[in-house]
Amino acid sequence: MHYIANRLLSVAFTLLLISLITFLVTNILPGDVAMVIMGTQSNPEALAGLRESLGLNDPLIAQYGRWITGILTGDWGRSLVFKEAIGPLIADKVVASALIVVMSMCIALAAAIPLGIWAAVHRDKWQDNAASTTALFGVSLPDFFWGIMLILLFARYLGWLPSSGFVHPADDFVAAVRHAFLPSLALGLGLMAHLTRMTRSTMSSILSQEFIRVARAKGLTERTVIWRYALANAIGPVMTVAGLQVGYLFGSIIVIESLFNFTGMGWLTYQALLNRDIPLIQSTVFVIAAVVMLTNLVVDLLYAAVDPRIKLP
């Protein structure tokens, strides 16, 4: 418990630092919120008035104080583009992105673990080469290429799945999964490649350890030896890498969500950047950082749960 409290404290501290950096960077860039609202052709007096009323003439530290207090009290400000309160706007998009992040992670793990194990068990044989080549193929091509291919194949020619849009899972779960499937698959393919290689190398080093020989010498079946004795040891490292990949996924969803017109955090961030919606940029960056850090905290806790050697201090 003590450990979790400590970790949460350090996550909070890091987030504070991130908020400060994003706030400063978005403020140092030329042009400000007033300029974005009024446009470049506006008259200087109106602009000055707006600046005054938005508090943009206050010292930076005061502006930051106002903003961070808002974040902490639930008032995230209003988006300039969407003309909505940022809080509820982001809440919906987080659900959308969580859906494809979780789905792509499931797809990637479901494929990568068996493939990696298969490669490790048949190390240096054709099976190993086949798996490594597949993985290399997956990782060499960018996500959006897979996205386009999947749209062409499953939406255009086969007509099995919708190619764009987002349905909230609370409204219609099946439709939500169907809409999220292709973007998840596109993300999952790149991810799967990384995880396959990780599973392969972890498993092959575990399979060469002495306790595997001892397990075989006991007369256990190969299935038990590989899927219980070896995998129980491999799952921790694979999970850790998968957790780190969540950060990478939040980078990839900017492209993928836009490609599939899937209105999640990636799409929202892109819109915010495109329209210089400064309050929205600050909030999305903040939320994404928080999600990635919390995911990794959860992964670390899970690692401790599967490996008795890790003791939470």
Added chain:
Amino acid sequence: MTKPIVEIQGLRVSFGGTPAVKDVSFAIQPGETVCVVGESGSGKSVTSLSLMRLVEFGGGDILDGRLLLERADGPLDLATAGAATMQDIRGNEIGMIFQEPMTSLNPVFTIERQLTDGLRMHEPLSAAQARTRALDLLREVRIPEPERRLRQYPHELSGGMRQRVVIAIAMACRPRLLIADEPTTALDVTIQAEILALINRLKRETGMAVMFITHDMAVVAQIADRVVVMYQGDVVETGTAAEIFATPKAEYTRALLAAVPRLGEMRGKPAPEPLRLVGDTHDPVPLTPRDTPEPLLEVRNLTTRFPVKGGILRRTVAQVHAVEDVSFTVNKGETLSLVGESGCGKSSCGRSILRLVEPVSGSVYLGGENVLAQTKRDMRAMRRHMQMIFQDPFASLNPYMRLQAQLTEPMQNYGLDNRADRAAALFDRVGLPRSFMRRFPHELSGGQRQRIAIARALAVSPGLIVADEAVSALDVSVQAQVLNLMMELQADLGLSYLFISHDMAVVERVSHHVAVMYLGRIVEIGPRAAVFENPHHPYTQALLQAVPIADPARRKLDTDVSFKPIPSPIHPLDHRPAPSVYDTVGPGHRVIQNSDYA
């Protein structure tokens, strides 16, 4: 004559086309211990793995031969048995234990699960019945508090205890044959003695046969009924233990036995003496004892502690008391050995002297100059006079550098001239052909690499060489050659060695003086003859009692032995250990008054 339980006939095994076992035949009778002995690459482990048909998981192929296992319905050839049959035999009729107790158990499963899953595989037992059996097994291998152990994970057990668990697992289904593949090689000598006695007792009580794989002739002498000597994939000699040791017939067996240092054989000799190896044309020249000892290295009250970090801020929460108030003197042209079990602080002591780790307090004088008072710059100059040889010759050589460059680099560091000539002379000195100068480390054998490591240490003509387990990783015949080389260099160049080792027999061979370390302190120090022939401290006595002797006439494992486990050297920050106080029991022979050895 009874039927053998296992008969190996004409076994041939290869790994990807490289033959590992060429033509091996021998039999094991019920209830006897057969030791298969040989150096690395002899094919002894491959033979045992073939018998279990585990060799194919490592990429080996059984090309030819029969592996006959006697069963109720007649002999079964394991070489051609199906996977299901083999699964039924493994762990049930044949049990196996391996070398590394630290990695022999699955780190993420409890001891109970690992003990019972094999049992339940072979016998229809409920979870509760299996648990009862597991408890019985743990009692049988003499593990204290068996109920608690069942719930524990491997990392919570010591190395010796883990090896007992592995033995319990192998014994679970009362196998008729136990294969033990170097089961004590990775263990300290006291724990080795315990495990050997345990295997001996289990064999006596259950009547099972034991196939014992080892490289250690002393262990063979202690445990074997019959011996199979292997060399490069072939059996070169078989016979009873008494025959093999008294009248070895094969040339290789004789060479092997000649290379083994035997505890006690230096009795009555005034100075270290090279081993007499087969093929030596002249008698070994003993190192002449010096009349007037002249100190080179003086260590006074040396103390080294390592911090144990903890908490979110990684503060120091405790300390490992690695070296605690240690004092000794190494004379010019002489060898002082630091001997002790793993974790006793002998390596940390050697490293502290060279300031590879910084001691907390104490003083180290080399040729009258205080090593610990040197600035960084002066320390660099000082290291020229003290060099180090490490245990793993492969890990201590740069794999990307040619051997010549590895020798000239230290010379360059200290601005020496004629480097190429000096390097060539060093190659001659350590007995390597000059043609090797253009080679890389991976093109050498283990013994050749260690010669290079010695040559590198000699490159800057130091007075002191700290040899940290310098021969421990080498095969026994190579070990003997390297030891002889080291003694020859000492005689010719007047070198002083601080020889750090766990091997009492080797230490007896090479040392002028011996210091026995326990929990960071020297518990007994003195001239070699005094410490070995008249040990005063109970720990020294226990160590000497535990060392197996390469002589089947001097067995000491007929009863269970048990030594005191070594306590933890980790203490809280406010721990203030008392200074070491010694009694003088003879000329230069001192014994500690206040050790933690209770």
